[in-house]
């Protein structure tokens with residue numbers, strides 16, 4: 001008997017992983033429908049003068065198990081290099097690298113709070129399961145394990161930069177899981193000579209081609225047609241339609257809600273933030289060298305700046321400094337998100353001048369607007385279930401389901417694998433992929 005016809009909505013990493021897992025289990029009739037010209041979504045790439053850049057900063061986290069597994073599966077893991085980066089706190093025009101002892105001592109926080117901050121970080125590094133913090137706030141976590149002084153000096157500015165909210169409104173489980181990933185202290189990965197997400201997306205696209213998955217780029221899903229509790233057809237913007245036995249939806253929930261005619265109040269709690277990201281290439285040297293700068297004074301247009309060549313010295317042409325300046329925006333309806341490129345670039349150039357004291361002189365710039373980045377992980381956030389609450393043949397994946405873990409390339413991939421495993425389990429089929437990912441280990445611990 002032929003295997004069921006599956007249509008995967010969206011060809012970001014979650015959709016690619018779901019399609020791969022199904023095809024690998026022997027399902028022969030899998031189609032991926034993707035609005036963009038290539039697969040990749042938020043992990044996409046743009047090209048300037050023959051060089052490749054991410055839409056916004058992207059680094060490889062050494063605890064991102066599923067990402068490492070897929071990099072290995074496409075043969076790219078041996079090319080990954082690791083580097084210890086510097087993460088800087090900008091506060092009232094002073095720059096502090098908290099991993100540096102002198103800066104740590106200079107940072108405006110009492111000695112007692114500094115020791116409590118270190119204790120908080122060490123406890124978070126060690127704890128991997130954060131489910132017991134699901135109903136508590138980031139303020140509860142920081143106050144209990146660090147203290148209110150640590151929260152006011154460090155974490156309230158950070159949650160405002162990320163979600164426009166104080167620690168009281170943000171999930172404790174999310175903050176704990178984020179600190180566990182050690183983004184600021186463990187070496188981060190990249191692939192020399194390119195943008196690593198391009199290697200990842202092209203590699204997984206090749207896996208799909210090898211498995212004979214039908215990939216439809218430059219095609220948007222316009223609506224889903226249902227009979228009783230089942231979706232029977234997917235209508236495309238090309239005028240065509242795809243009959244389907246099973247749907248795996250990896251589009252953001254706000255897109256999914258617009259595709260189905262039935263109101264979905266069960267998904268209303270998932271509210272997406274947006275990102276505005278600008279890339280600046282310059283021949284000017286920028287000092288001090290840093291990879292990641294949090295603009296914690298909260299008086300800039302931008303939330304953060306990333307010097308991409310401080311992680312990957314081979315990004316762009318030799319001698320270029322490649323700076324990514326970005327803002328987390330509460331939603332895509334925010335006025336800032338809709339400003340012209342010139343207005344956005346003007347705001348970021350003023351931020352740069354404020355922080356570094358000289359004019360940035362870029363020889364090219366590019367603005368990318370990412371309308372649906374990730375949900376606000378507020379206190380009490382709940383992942384929508386993998387099996388859709390209304391349609392019995394719809395399964396869900398994407399970074400709105402990976403709470404409390406961070407929204408990363410690896411967690412997107414693993415949510416796709418999880419949705420495929422649920423599909424297979426409901427059809428008396430199995431996959432060994434989740435177990436293989438879980439058991440996957442790097443041959444040696446990365447050193448920067």
Ligand SMILES: Cc1cc2nc3c(=O)[nH]c(=O)nc-3n(C[C@H](O)[C@H](O)[C@H](O)COP(=O)(O)OP(=O)(O)OC[C@H]3O[C@@H](n4cnc5c(N)ncnc54)[C@H](O)[C@@H]3O)c2cc1C
Pocket residue numbers: 009010011012013014015033034035036040041042043056057058059060061064067219220221222250251252255275277326370372373397398399400407408409410412
């Ligand atoms: C600013 C920023 C920085 C990041 N930094 C890192 C990092 O350093 N390291 C890391 O590992 N991860 C990072 N990430 C996270 C990572 O890129 C994402 O979590 C991941 O790519 C999400 O994949 P997804 O498949 O869940 O969602 P998406 O990539 O959003 O995929 C959804 C897909 O659905 C498509 N789609 C939408 N509507 C339709 C429609 N109607 N019809 C057809 N297709 C449709 C979209 O085009 C898209 O391709 C970052 C993300 C951003 C935005």
